[in-house]
Amino acid sequence: MAKWGEGDPRWIVEERPDATNVNNWHWTEKNASSWSQEKIKELFNNVVVKTDKADLKITGVEKFEGEACANNRKGKLIFFYEWDIVLNWEGELNDGTDVVHKGTIKVPNLSEENDMSDLDIQIQLKDPDEEGEKLREIMLKDGKTLVRQQLGNYVSSLKEEFSKGMILPKKDEIKPDQVKTLASGFNKKINMAPIISEKKTVGLKIDTTTIEQTHKFQCAAEEFYNALTRVEMVTAFTRGHVKLEAVKGGKFALFGGNITGTFDELVPNKKIVKQWRYKQWPEGHHSQVTITIDQKNDHTEVQLTQTGVPKTEADVTTNNWNRYYWEPIKHAFGFGAILGDL
Incomplete structure (x- = not known):
């Protein structure tokens, strides 16, 4: 590590008015998990699946587990997200029967490692029968397309929202009135909680x-x-x-x-x-x-x-x-x- 005054701009913290992340050299991170949960709920709240054969809609999120964050690595943004999602859907055929069928849409691995076109999307019925199977086939064709589209909107919004403030201006670009608005980005904490409640004493033989x-x-x-x-x-x-x-x-x-x-x-x-x-x-x-x-x-x-x-x-x-x-x-x-x- 260069000492102050030796000329390496990556480490001369005192030359930045806010004294954070000089020239974006350090790794910084923003936790995007809570924001992602709200965004996914918004994107799948009573969304209509367009088709002439039935009245179908995705009614909401049943399960949403995982995490998401944005990282700045040497001035390069890296987005990490990994989600297990279960959505609810319902619909009825346009044949005058007025029988509503319900089911789930499972997306077991939404992550940055998978292209949206290769995403595993599973359409299931809660009470299978002949009419329900027809609806499921329509969902397989048209519903999957909508799910991919909405999840693509989530990823785009994630990158847009969490790009803000991640790449900090260099020391010669920053203005005095910007200093108070900058932050290091480390706002995601790991709580390594104690596993053992009883602390053992000195002198105890330990296997x-x-x-x-x-x-x-x-x-x-x-x-x-x-x-x-x-x-x-x-x-x-x-x-x-x-x-x-x-x-x-x-x-x-x-x-x-x-x-x-x-x-x-x-x-x-x-x-x-x-x-x-x-x-x-x-x-x-x-x-x-x-x-x-x-x-x-x-x-x-x-x-x-x-x-x-x-x-x-x-x-x-x-x-x-x-x-x-x-x-x-x-x-x-x-x-x-x-x-x-x-």
Whole structure:
């Protein structure tokens, strides 16, 4: 990291009047989940499916689960969204029977990884019969088109709405009256709540075990190493305040102090060894985490070995590495899993 006065414009924070994200170098993020829920409800509230054969409409949202966010990575906007959606529909044939049939529309994986034309849209009936099946066939033809159109409107609106303010003006472009309106963008927090309610005391004999994991990341070894050792990058994927000094003997504290420890060894782009503990473990007890980084031709393979994990916490700790480290790193920096990654 360049020191103040050494001339590297990425790090000369004091030269920006607002002292945030100089030249858009740092990763910033906006949480778009709540906004997305409201937008999807609006787009599918009593929407008529145009067809001459029946009176059909999508009546609303039954289930909406997932998340969405917008990231600024070195001045490039990256949008992440992943939703499992269930919509309700109803209709009747234009044959004078006046029998209303109802059903659901399932969209199990709306995400930035899928083209809208390839989206899996499942049309189902709640009480199948001959007339209902005719309606379902019409929905398969005309209703799917409408769903894709509305979801396309959602994605376009997401990108338009959350592009605002993400690319900040450079230090020579900012005006004094703009300073008060700028924000860093880190407004999505991860709450790593304690799993164990009873804190164990010093002197208690602890049965421990070892955790081993192997993962693949679509990035260079240097990029992955930086993601775990540079404060701005760790802040980006943990989405909270970070204390970190990436030198031998340096300390770190993440997730509101729930994860703390000390670096034992740092081999740039190849290995990280650290003493690591979860706040709710017995007082004074640490595990040792060794992360080896191996760059392949088209990806980087990462191996984690964690010794000294309390046996009662092994499953929780294993899941939390995936939930709070590996998946957020992939999403925050675009290091998504390659094909064949398990």
